[in-house]
Amino acid sequence: MMRRYVAVDLGAESGRVIVGQLDNGLDFEVISRFPSRNTRIQGTLYWDILYIFEQIKQGLAKALSSYGREIVSIGVDTWGVDYGLIDSRGRLMANPVHYRDDRTDGMMDEVFSRISREKIYSETGIQFMQINTLFQLAAEVEQNREGLERAERVLMIPDLLNYWLSGIMANEYSIATTSQLYNPVKRCWSRPIFEALKLQPSLFTDVVMPGTVLGPLRPDLAREIGAEHQILVTAVACHDTASAVAAVPSRPGEESAYLSSGTWSLLGIESPEAIISPRSLGANITNEGAADGGIRFLKNIMGLWILQECRRSWEAEGAGIDYSVLAREAAEAKNREYELNVNDPRFLKPGRADDTMPGRILEYCAETGQPAPQTPAEFARGIFRGLAAAYGRSLEEISGVSGRDIHTLHIIGGGCQNRFLNQLTADVAGIPVSAGPVEATALGNIMLQAIASGDLKNLQEGRDLIGAGGDIETFTPA
Numbered sequence: 400m401m402r403r404y405v406a407v408d409l410g411a412e413s414g415r416v417i418v419g420q421l422d423n424g425l426d427f428e429v430i431s432r433f434p435s436r437n438t439r440i441q442g443t444l445y446w447d448i449l450y451i452f453e454q455i456k457q458g459l460a461k462a463l464s465s466y467g468r469e470i471v472s473i474g475v476d477t478w479g480v481d482y483g484l485i486d487s488r489g490r491l492m493a494n495p496v497h498y499r500d501d502r503t504d505g506m507m508d509e510v511f512s513r514i515s516r517e518k519i520y521s522e523t524g525i526q527f528m529q530i531n532t533l534f535q536l537a538a539e540v541e542q543n544r545e546g547l548e549r550a551e552r553v554l555m556i557p558d559l560l561n562y563w564l565s566g567i568m569a570n571e572y573s574i575a576t577t578s579q580l581y582n583p584v585k586r587c588w589s590r591p592i593f594e595a596l597k598l599q600p601s602l603f604t605d606v607v608m609p610g611t612v613l614g615p616l617r618p619d620l621a622r623e624i625g626a627e628h629q630i631l632v633t634a635v636a637c638h639d640t641a642s643a644v645a646a647v648p649s650r651p652g653e654e655s656a657y658l659s660s661g662t663w664s665l666l667g668i669e670s671p672e673a674i675i676s677p678r679s680l681g682a683n684i685t686n687e688g689a690a691d692g693g694i695r696f697l698k699n700i701m702g703l704w705i706l707q708e709c710r711r712s713w714e715a716e717g718a719g720i721d722y723s724v725l726a727r728e729a730a731e732a733k734n735r736e737y738e739l740n741v742n743d744p745r746f747l748k749p750g751r752a753d754d755t756m757p758g759r760i761l762e763y764c765a766e767t768g769q770p771a772p773q774t775p776a777e778f779a780r781g782i783f784r785g786l787a788a789a790y791g792r793s794l795e796e797i798s799g800v801s802g803r804d805i806h807t808l809h810i811i812g813g814g815c816q817n818r819f820l821n822q823l824t825a826d827v828a829g830i831p832v833s834a835g836p837v838e839a840t841a842l843g844n845i846m847l848q849a850i851a852s853g854d855l856k857n858l859q860e861g862r863d864l865i866g867a868g869g870d871i872e873t874f875t876p877a
């Protein structure tokens with residue numbers, strides 16, 4: 400009987416349920432795809448986590464009706480830094496707040512008044528971004544003290560979904576590191592940071608490593624979706640970027656970097672240990688947990704989010720925007736050429752009716768004395784040029800700080816379908832770009848389940864299968 404794994408991969412723009420199996424390589428089928436819904440209520444931006452869980456249930460039920468007893472396990476990976484608070488009866492206390500909500504405004508300075516930037520970085524090695532769990536929890540201390548006092552547990556989003564699937568509460572390593580509360584050298588939660596924020600250490604569990612089988616699906620859930628056999632819930636590399644990096648088709652010993660390209664652009668290298676130094680702090684490079692228990696030494700770059708928000712704004716005005724068409728048109732759109740500094744903080748927050756993302760770009764162009772784009776393709780071209788420039792700079796920083804040579808860049812994720820951006824990146828970086836796979840994150844998720852169930856030897860075996868799969872295209876610098 401074929402053994403199949405269900406991967407639930409939730410990015411900030413969209414989620415998918417995928418079934419994968421080892422069958423002449425690492426083969427997969429997309430069962431369902433849905434938007435990662437969020438909504439603003441009384442001024443707060445929330446994830447619609449109940450809708451998302453309903454989509455997971457429907458996807459799993461569909462996978463079961465197609466493959467029945469062949470389904471062995473399920474694994475969940477999601478975007479980083481967000482969480483839900485759980486009360487003493489095991490209930491979610493409120494809808495999780497979106498990391499782009501305004502509540503973290505000013506929270507970095509608030510936290511730095513209690514514990515220094517240097518100390519936080521030496522404890523965690525994590526890039527400073529106001530979206531980090533650390534600053535979200537600092538906002539709860541200020542704005543929701545009673546709620547936080549009643550909370551028994553903090554579960555990061557994939558931990559929460561794993562809990563709803565299995566009944567087991569556990570904080571997984573890769574997603575735990577995105578919090579900026581975890582010490583990757585001592586391999587435990589950071590006491591000095593918990594003390595500075597007056598947070599109870601018991602809010603988090605001991606960390607479990609990627610590939611830990613949590614247990615079977617809850618019996619009530621199994622009945623609801625019609626599962627007649629035991630399906631295991633595996634804590635994979637629960638941070639989506641860790642799952643994506645697990646599936647980079649690199650060969651052993653290769654001197655390469657990866658770029659996970661989606662809502663965010665995550666560019667970096669793998670390292671067995673954390674690299675925490677004044678230089679890595681100066682360059683604001685992060686040390687997040689990897690699928691093999693090691694480290695992803697990388698930069699968080701604003702990513703295709705800016706384009707997603709432009710698309711939302713253009714569609715609200717009635718324009719239909721197809722990403723592949725837009726990428727092709729951007730390649731030709733040479734009038735009114737500009738280049739965006741994609742990491743400018745003004746682009747972090749969602750656009751509003753009176754403050755749209757295209758409007759912010761026009762404001763930026765006026766301030767920097769650049770031509771104002773007019774068509775979607777012209778807007779997109781400047782975003783892509785800015786992203787490629789940021790990739791080039793980040794590659795240099797990462798190579799300089801780590802002392803590693805980088806001869807190839809593997810681009811994975813939805814953004815690797817953008818052939819214009821792939822070529823621009825190769826040109827700016829001056830190294831070949833290897834693009835694919837698009838669904839790297841789900842593949843990394845499946846690999847961890849296959850390793851946990853003894854069907855795959857290790858990550859390299861999975862990477863070799865992906866590399867041999869043939870969906871990889873190379874872009875050579877001009």
Ligand code: ADP
Nearest residue numbers: 410411412413661662703722723813814816817
């Ligand atoms: P996430 O998982 O972070 O939600 P994805 O990995 O799904 O994001 O990547 C989504 C991005 O990929 C989109 O914002 C878009 O810019 C890009 N993209 C998706 N499809 C295409 C396509 N056919 N051609 C070019 N770019 C694409």
Ligand code: LRH
Nearest residue numbers: 477478479480639640663
């Ligand atoms: C990408 C990602 C990234 C950051 C951000 C919040 O989806 O996980 O690594 O953590 O979302």
